[in-house]
Amino acid sequence: MKKRIVTQMTVISFIVGLMIAVQYNTVQNPTTRDTRDIWAIRQELSEEKENHSKLLSEIATYNEFIEQYKDDDTQSQAALLNKTVDDLKREIGLLPVNGPGLVLDISPAMELVQFGYEIEPIAPDLLIRLVNEIYRYNGLYIEIAGQRLTHRSAIRDINGATTVNGVAIDETDINIKIITETFEKAEKLYGYLYASTFRDDFYLDNLNLRINGAQKNIKIAEVDGPLSTDYLVENNEGD
Structure with a gap:
Protein backbone atom coordinates (compact mmCIF):
# COMPACT_ATOMS: atom_id res chain seq x y z
CA MET A 1 0.00 0.00 0.00
CA LYS A 2 2.81 2.35 0.99
CA LYS A 3 4.68 1.50 -2.23
CA ARG A 4 1.57 2.33 -4.28
CA ILE A 5 1.25 5.73 -2.60
CA VAL A 6 4.92 6.49 -3.24
CA THR A 7 4.47 5.53 -6.91
CA GLN A 8 1.45 7.78 -7.29
CA MET A 9 3.26 10.68 -5.63
CA THR A 10 6.21 10.17 -7.95
CA VAL A 11 4.01 10.22 -11.04
CA ILE A 12 2.14 13.32 -9.85
CA SER A 13 5.40 15.10 -9.02
CA PHE A 14 6.77 14.25 -12.45
CA ILE A 15 3.67 15.61 -14.20
CA VAL A 16 3.69 18.81 -12.13
CA GLY A 17 7.40 19.31 -12.75
CA LEU A 18 6.95 18.73 -16.48
CA MET A 19 4.12 21.30 -16.63
CA ILE A 20 6.21 23.88 -14.76
CA ALA A 21 9.15 23.27 -17.08
CA VAL A 22 6.97 23.64 -20.19
CA GLN A 23 5.38 26.81 -18.85
CA TYR A 24 8.77 28.28 -17.96
CA ASN A 25 10.15 27.45 -21.39
CA THR A 26 7.12 29.02 -23.05
CA VAL A 27 7.56 32.24 -21.09
CA GLN A 28 11.29 32.39 -21.70
CA ASN A 29 11.11 31.36 -25.39
CA PRO A 30 7.76 32.30 -26.95
CA THR A 31 7.09 30.60 -30.29
CA THR A 32 6.08 33.88 -31.91
CA ARG A 33 7.20 37.33 -30.99
CA ASP A 34 5.15 40.42 -31.79
CA THR A 35 7.66 43.05 -32.84
CA ARG A 36 5.12 45.72 -33.73
CA ASP A 37 5.13 48.98 -31.83
CA ILE A 38 2.17 50.17 -29.79
CA TRP A 39 0.86 52.41 -32.59
CA ALA A 40 0.70 49.54 -35.08
CA ILE A 41 -1.24 47.47 -32.57
CA ARG A 42 -3.59 50.37 -31.84
CA GLN A 43 -4.16 50.83 -35.57
CA GLU A 44 -5.06 47.16 -36.00
CA LEU A 45 -7.36 47.31 -32.98
CA SER A 46 -9.06 50.40 -34.43
CA GLU A 47 -9.65 48.62 -37.74
CA GLU A 48 -11.09 45.57 -36.00
CA LYS A 49 -13.43 47.79 -33.94
CA GLU A 50 -14.55 49.52 -37.13
CA ASN A 51 -15.30 46.15 -38.77
CA HIS A 52 -17.21 45.12 -35.66
CA SER A 53 -19.22 48.33 -35.80
CA LYS A 54 -20.09 47.71 -39.46
CA LEU A 55 -21.32 44.21 -38.66
CA LEU A 56 -23.49 45.53 -35.83
CA SER A 57 -24.96 48.15 -38.17
CA GLU A 58 -25.81 45.49 -40.76
CA ILE A 59 -27.44 43.31 -38.10
CA ALA A 60 -29.52 46.27 -36.89
CA THR A 61 -30.61 47.03 -40.46
CA TYR A 62 -31.79 43.48 -41.09
CA ASN A 63 -33.54 43.33 -37.71
CA LEU A 104 -9.93 59.79 -59.71
CA ASP A 105 -8.36 60.82 -63.02
CA ILE A 106 -5.37 58.92 -64.41
CA SER A 107 -3.37 60.43 -67.27
CA PRO A 108 0.17 60.36 -68.71
CA ALA A 109 2.73 62.57 -67.02
CA MET A 110 3.13 65.08 -69.88
CA GLU A 111 6.55 66.32 -68.74
CA LEU A 112 7.80 62.75 -69.07
CA VAL A 113 6.15 62.36 -72.47
CA GLN A 114 8.06 65.39 -73.71
CA PHE A 115 11.33 63.76 -72.70
CA GLY A 116 10.45 60.63 -74.65
CA TYR A 117 9.42 58.32 -71.83
CA GLU A 118 7.17 55.45 -72.89
CA ILE A 119 3.75 55.62 -71.26
CA GLU A 120 2.01 52.34 -70.54
CA PRO A 121 -1.54 51.82 -69.20
CA ILE A 122 -1.88 51.27 -65.49
CA ALA A 123 -0.33 48.04 -64.20
CA PRO A 124 -2.72 45.45 -62.70
CA ASP A 125 -0.86 45.13 -59.39
CA LEU A 126 -1.00 48.89 -58.78
CA LEU A 127 -4.68 48.99 -59.75
CA ILE A 128 -5.49 46.08 -57.43
CA ARG A 129 -3.70 47.76 -54.53
CA LEU A 130 -5.59 51.01 -55.16
CA VAL A 131 -8.95 49.21 -55.32
CA ASN A 132 -8.25 47.31 -52.10
CA GLU A 133 -7.45 50.54 -50.27
CA ILE A 134 -10.61 52.19 -51.63
CA TYR A 135 -12.74 49.33 -50.31
CA ARG A 136 -10.84 49.41 -47.04
CA TYR A 137 -11.63 53.10 -46.56
CA ASN A 138 -15.41 53.11 -47.05
CA GLY A 139 -15.71 52.68 -50.81
CA LEU A 140 -19.00 50.91 -51.66
CA TYR A 141 -19.12 50.94 -55.46
CA ILE A 142 -16.31 51.39 -57.97
CA GLU A 143 -16.24 51.88 -61.73
CA ILE A 144 -12.95 51.73 -63.65
CA ALA A 145 -12.92 53.08 -67.22
CA GLY A 146 -16.62 52.29 -67.56
CA GLN A 147 -16.32 48.82 -66.01
CA ARG A 148 -18.28 48.38 -62.80
CA LEU A 149 -16.67 46.20 -60.16
CA THR A 150 -18.78 43.46 -58.58
CA HIS A 151 -18.09 40.50 -56.31
CA ARG A 152 -17.15 38.51 -59.43
CA SER A 153 -14.90 41.14 -61.00
CA ALA A 154 -11.27 40.33 -61.70
CA ILE A 155 -8.33 42.60 -62.46
CA ARG A 156 -5.74 40.60 -64.36
CA ASP A 157 -2.83 40.76 -66.74
CA ILE A 158 -3.90 38.96 -69.91
CA ASN A 159 -1.30 38.77 -72.67
CA GLY A 160 0.47 41.81 -71.27
CA ALA A 161 -2.67 43.94 -71.02
CA THR A 162 -4.44 45.03 -67.83
CA THR A 163 -8.05 43.83 -67.90
CA VAL A 164 -11.11 44.57 -65.76
CA ASN A 165 -14.02 42.14 -66.12
CA GLY A 166 -12.12 40.67 -69.06
CA VAL A 167 -12.05 44.03 -70.89
CA ALA A 168 -8.61 45.43 -71.70
CA ILE A 169 -7.76 48.83 -70.23
CA ASP A 170 -5.53 49.97 -73.09
CA GLU A 171 -5.95 53.72 -72.63
CA THR A 172 -3.62 55.81 -70.49
CA ASP A 173 -6.38 58.38 -69.83
CA ILE A 174 -9.05 56.80 -67.62
CA ASN A 175 -11.13 57.72 -64.60
CA ILE A 176 -12.22 55.78 -61.55
CA LYS A 177 -15.60 56.58 -60.01
CA ILE A 178 -16.18 55.80 -56.34
CA ILE A 179 -19.43 55.94 -54.36
CA THR A 180 -19.45 55.96 -50.56
CA GLU A 181 -22.23 55.63 -48.00
CA THR A 182 -22.20 59.30 -46.97
CA PHE A 183 -20.62 62.56 -48.08
CA GLU A 184 -18.58 62.64 -44.87
CA LYS A 185 -17.07 59.25 -45.72
CA ALA A 186 -16.31 60.51 -49.22
CA GLU A 187 -14.37 63.41 -47.67
CA LYS A 188 -12.47 61.00 -45.41
CA LEU A 189 -11.59 58.80 -48.39
CA TYR A 190 -10.38 61.86 -50.29
CA GLY A 191 -8.20 62.86 -47.34
CA TYR A 192 -6.70 59.40 -47.05
CA LEU A 193 -5.93 59.04 -50.76
CA TYR A 194 -4.51 62.56 -50.96
CA ALA A 195 -2.16 61.88 -48.05
CA SER A 196 -1.15 58.42 -49.29
CA THR A 197 1.79 57.50 -51.52
CA PHE A 198 -0.40 56.53 -54.47
CA ARG A 199 0.38 59.68 -56.47
CA ASP A 200 4.08 58.93 -56.15
CA ASP A 201 3.48 55.29 -57.05
CA PHE A 202 1.64 56.30 -60.21
CA TYR A 203 4.33 58.81 -61.12
CA LEU A 204 6.94 56.05 -60.94
CA ASP A 205 4.91 54.39 -63.72
CA ASN A 206 4.93 57.67 -65.70
CA LEU A 207 1.31 58.40 -64.84
CA ASN A 208 -0.42 61.24 -63.02
CA LEU A 209 -3.11 60.45 -60.46
CA ARG A 210 -5.43 63.37 -59.79
CA ILE A 211 -7.65 62.97 -56.74
CA ASN A 212 -10.68 65.20 -57.13
CA GLY A 213 -12.61 66.47 -54.14
CA ALA A 214 -15.68 64.77 -52.70
CA GLN A 215 -18.93 65.24 -54.63
CA LYS A 216 -22.50 64.91 -53.42
CA ASN A 217 -23.79 62.92 -56.37
CA ILE A 218 -21.95 60.49 -58.64
CA LYS A 219 -23.59 57.93 -60.90
CA ILE A 220 -22.19 54.50 -61.69
CA ALA A 221 -23.82 52.44 -64.42
CA GLU A 222 -24.95 48.85 -64.13
CA VAL A 223 -22.73 45.96 -65.19
CA ASP A 224 -22.04 45.90 -68.91
CA GLY A 225 -23.28 42.47 -69.93
CA PRO A 226 -24.94 39.58 -68.07
CA LEU A 227 -23.68 38.31 -64.75
CA SER A 228 -22.50 34.74 -64.64
CA THR A 229 -24.89 32.34 -62.87
CA ASP A 230 -22.96 29.10 -63.39
CA TYR A 231 -23.48 27.93 -59.81
CA LEU A 232 -27.12 28.99 -59.38
CA VAL A 233 -29.97 26.52 -59.72
CA GLU A 234 -33.55 27.58 -60.34
CA ASN A 235 -36.00 26.43 -57.68
CA ASN A 236 -39.36 25.60 -59.20
CA GLU A 237 -41.01 24.46 -55.97
CA GLY A 238 -44.35 26.07 -55.40
CA ASP A 239 -45.17 26.60 -59.11
Missing part, protein backbone atom coordinates in the same frame (compact mmCIF):
# COMPACT_ATOMS: atom_id res chain seq x y z
CA GLU A 64 -35.36 46.53 -38.60
CA PHE A 65 -36.39 45.02 -41.93
CA ILE A 66 -37.76 41.92 -40.17
CA GLU A 67 -39.78 44.02 -37.74
CA GLN A 68 -41.21 46.12 -40.57
CA TYR A 69 -42.17 42.99 -42.46
CA LYS A 70 -43.96 41.59 -39.40
CA ASP A 71 -45.92 44.77 -38.69
CA ASP A 72 -46.93 45.83 -42.21
CA ASP A 73 -49.92 44.61 -44.16
CA THR A 74 -49.69 42.48 -47.31
CA GLN A 75 -49.44 45.43 -49.70
CA SER A 76 -46.74 47.11 -47.65
CA GLN A 77 -44.88 43.82 -47.35
CA ALA A 78 -44.84 43.47 -51.15
CA ALA A 79 -43.48 47.02 -51.55
CA LEU A 80 -40.85 46.37 -48.88
CA LEU A 81 -39.75 43.15 -50.57
CA ASN A 82 -39.55 44.89 -53.95
CA LYS A 83 -37.37 47.60 -52.42
CA THR A 84 -35.14 44.94 -50.88
CA VAL A 85 -34.83 43.17 -54.23
CA ASP A 86 -33.85 46.45 -55.91
CA ASP A 87 -31.26 47.13 -53.20
CA LEU A 88 -29.74 43.69 -53.75
CA LYS A 89 -29.70 44.24 -57.52
CA ARG A 90 -27.79 47.48 -56.97
CA GLU A 91 -25.29 45.71 -54.73
CA ILE A 92 -24.55 42.98 -57.30
CA GLY A 93 -24.46 45.43 -60.22
CA LEU A 94 -27.75 44.79 -62.04
CA LEU A 95 -28.98 48.35 -61.45
CA PRO A 96 -27.16 51.69 -61.63
CA VAL A 97 -26.26 53.43 -58.37
CA ASN A 98 -25.76 57.04 -57.43
CA GLY A 99 -24.61 58.80 -54.30
CA PRO A 100 -21.78 60.78 -52.74
CA GLY A 101 -18.23 59.95 -53.67
CA LEU A 102 -15.27 61.10 -55.71
CA VAL A 103 -13.57 60.64 -59.08
